[in-house]
Amino acid sequence: xxxxxxxxxxxxxxxxxxxxxxxxxxxxxxxxxxxxxxxxxxxxxxxxxxxxxxxxxxxxxxxxxxxxxxxxxxxxxxxxxxxxxxxxxxxxxxxxxxxxxxxxxxxxxxxxxxxxxxxxxxxxxxxxxxxxxxxxxxxxxxxxxxxxxxxxxxxxxxxxxxxxxxxxxxxxxxxxxxxxxxxxxxxxxxxxxxxxxxxxxxxxxxxxxxxxxxxxxxxxxxxxxxxxxxxxxxxxxxxxxxxxxxxxxxxxxxxxxxxxxxxxxxxxxxxxxxxxxxxxxxxxxxxxxxxxxxxxxxxxxxxxxxxxxx
Amino acid sequence: xxxxxxxxxxxxxxxxxxxxxxxxxxxxxxxxxxxxxxxxxxxxxxxxxxxxxxxxxxxxxxxxxxxxxxxxxxxxxxxxxxxxxxxxxxxxxxxxxxxxxxxxxxxxxxxxxxxxxxxxxxxxxxxxxxxxxxxxxxxxxxxxxxxxxxxxxxxxxxxxxxxxxxxxxxxxxxxxxxxxxxxxxxxxxxxxxxxxxxxxxxxxxxxxxxxxxxxxxxxxxxxxxxxxxxxxxxxxxxxxxxxxxxxxxxxxxxxxxxxxxxxxxxxxxxxxxxxxxxxxxxxxxxxxxxxxxxxxxxxxxxxxxxxxxx
Numbered sequence: 001x002x003x004x005x006x007x008x009x010x011x012x013x014x015x016x017x018x019x020x021x022x023x024x025x026x027x028x029x030x031x032x033x034x035x036x037x038x039x040x041x042x043x044x045x046x047x048x049x050x051x052x053x054x055x056x057x058x059x060x061x062x063x064x065x066x067x068x069x070x071x072x073x074x075x076x077x078x079x080x081x082x083x084x085x086x087x088x089x090x091x092x093x094x095x096x097x098x099x100x101x102x103x104x105x106x107x108x109x110x111x112x113x114x115x116x117x118x119x120x121x122x123x124x125x126x127x128x129x130x131x132x133x134x135x136x137x138x139x140x141x142x143x144x145x146x147x148x149x150x151x152x153x154x155x156x157x158x159x160x161x162x163x164x165x166x167x168x169x170x171x172x173x174x175x176x177x178x179x180x181x182x183x184x185x186x187x188x189x190x191x192x193x194x195x196x197x198x199x200x201x202x203x204x205x206x207x208x209x210x211x212x213x214x215x216x217x218x219x220x221x222x223x224x225x226x227x228x229x230x231x232x233x234x235x236x237x238x239x240x241x242x243x244x245x246x247x248x249x250x251x252x253x254x255x256x257x258x259x260x261x262x263x264x265x266x267x268x269x270x271x272x273x274x275x276x277x278x279x280x281x282x283x284x285x286x287x288x289x290x291x292x293x294x295x296x297x298x299x300x301x302x303x304x305x306x307x308x309x310x
Numbered sequence: 311x312x313x314x315x316x317x318x319x320x321x322x323x324x325x326x327x328x329x330x331x332x333x334x335x336x337x338x339x340x341x342x343x344x345x346x347x348x349x350x351x352x353x354x355x356x357x358x359x360x361x362x363x364x365x366x367x368x369x370x371x372x373x374x375x376x377x378x379x380x381x382x383x384x385x386x387x388x389x390x391x392x393x394x395x396x397x398x399x400x401x402x403x404x405x406x407x408x409x410x411x412x413x414x415x416x417x418x419x420x421x422x423x424x425x426x427x428x429x430x431x432x433x434x435x436x437x438x439x440x441x442x443x444x445x446x447x448x449x450x451x452x453x454x455x456x457x458x459x460x461x462x463x464x465x466x467x468x469x470x471x472x473x474x475x476x477x478x479x480x481x482x483x484x485x486x487x488x489x490x491x492x493x494x495x496x497x498x499x500x501x502x503x504x505x506x507x508x509x510x511x512x513x514x515x516x517x518x519x520x521x522x523x524x525x526x527x528x529x530x531x532x533x534x535x536x537x538x539x540x541x542x543x544x545x546x547x548x549x550x551x552x553x554x555x556x557x558x559x560x561x562x563x564x565x566x567x568x569x570x571x572x573x574x575x576x577x578x579x580x581x582x583x584x585x586x587x588x589x590x591x592x593x594x595x596x597x598x599x600x601x602x603x604x605x606x607x608x609x610x611x612x613x614x615x616x617x618x619x620x
Binding site for chain 1: 336338346359360362368381388499503548549553555556561563564566569573575578580584587588589592603607615618
């Protein structure tokens with residue numbers, strides 16, 4: 001299922017991106033799709049992160065304008081009262097040493113944290129039953145256990161109530177580093193969202209059986225680690241952030257920054273050869289100049305078919 | 311002034327970015343600063359663009375989930391009613407052939423369009439007075455005209471009312487391609503924002519003189535073209551969008567896509583040499599494989615100091 005859905009994702013992404021889209025909007029689209037579809041972030045989390053970024057832009061402008069709230073407001077078409085509130089909010093966040101990891105490239109904490117917590121709170125050791133549910137005969141229990149995958153982590157199965165309790169503990173832990181006004185209550189809808197995401201990502205398996213009156217839940221992985229296209233999507237976000245950061249240095253004309261854009265047409269029969277040669281050229285070049293006690297440098301490159309006008 | 315402010319911008323950007331920031335948040339921060347500070351977009355325009363991107367992510371998920379509104383809602387923690395409204399909104403936009411250029415890499419239309427409109431509506435031909443203001447003696451008029459820069463475009467000066475009228479015409483034009491619910495009324499605050507941006511970007515000069523009871527306004531450039539760091543900022547946004555697009559293809563494992571990340575340390579005395587050699591390597595490589603009737607390809611690279619952990 002995951003694979004079909006991922007392929008489908010690509011198709012739809014491509015269809016949408018045939019729209020006439022400006023470059024800044026394109027970056028936002030890719031980012032929203034990466035963070036929400038691949039990363040499992042809530043709609044609200046993405047909007048919060050975007051709003052926070054815009055507030056930082058306002059805050060730095062305010063500093064540059066010598067603390068002139070009116071001028072800052074004019075520049076971005078924001079009421080002075082609103083500018084004032086934004087400045088206060090950002091300053092408080094900075095004073096508190098806020099960590100701006102609203103959208104970490106990894107999934108939300110409540111997804112990453114589950115496997116560890118489950119194994120810690122509900123461990124299982126070989127030889128013991130994985131299922132503690134009352135009202136099952138030993139043979140029924142063994143029948144269900146036999147139907148489970150072989151490679152489950154050492155954690156026992158939970159019934160619906162235990163699973164929901166685990167989500168509650170996880171939610172409380174995930175809120176600990178947030179300031180009180182950033183915290184979200186665990187509503188029924190948020191519980192359903194978290195449960196759905198855990199099943200959807202194959203981190204948790206739901207076990208239904210005619211022998212059971214309620215489904216059971218099994219931890220399926222020791223880590224909520226993204227696989228396949230999702231893992232690549234995280235790498236992509238990290239690469240883009242690094243590329244963006246290098247380009248910021250280029251805009252500021254910092255020394256020792258290089259930007260290159262090559263636009264060219266290649267014989268279809270030679271494309272593989274060309275890219276393989278490029279790969280080798282870059283590695284040889286980096287090896288040639290690498291010196292253990294030198295200045296830390298990084299190179300980030302992507303090459304491929306030219307789909308948009310340059 | 312522009313230069314000081316730009317240098318200052320870089321300083322503040324760097325200070326903020328020493329915060330602990332995840333890669334997706336870093337991309338949003340760079341983008342907000344680029345679009346708002348360098349690009350002159352409104353706070354609201356950036357938030358609208360981010361919201362639109364997130365709605366598209368919801369819409370494509372809805373398609374992938376076979377039109378299941380409940381499931382789509384669970385995935386992003388959005389109420390089914392809200393999902394339904396978002397789907398309708400995106401579908402209508404797609405049906406209307408919406409062009410998603412909320413944040414074009416260039417500045418908002420009302421900034422770009424002004425020089426052309428001004429020259430068209432208020433042309434000036436040499437030998438005629440540039441100032442039409444009543445109540446000035448010819449000598450006074452000439453004195454003010456003599457104080458103007460030599461290289462002004464062929465457009466006459468406007469008084470405050472004429473300038474405000476021009477902003478009105480510009481605003482109406484900039485709204486023409488928008489659907490009625492996207493249109494914004496031209497409030498006094500929006501007028502002030504546009505006026506401020508035009509002066510701030512040196513596209514328009516304000517002429518104050520003891521001879522005048524009201525300031526005059528002069529068109530200072532034939533095009534609202536970004537200069538210096540601002541021009542580089544636009545290039546940066548375009549480069550990042552292209553890099554992001556190549557990485558999307560890499561995530562989807564499309565053929566003929568290459569991603570490279572080289573992490574290395576270089577003798578400080580050899581950094582210039584290393585980058586110059588890299589530049590030459592890339593150009594030679596592209597020249598070697600370029601063939602006029604080949605498949606269109608593109609390569610995007612940035613290299614520089616490694617400031618964040620890889």
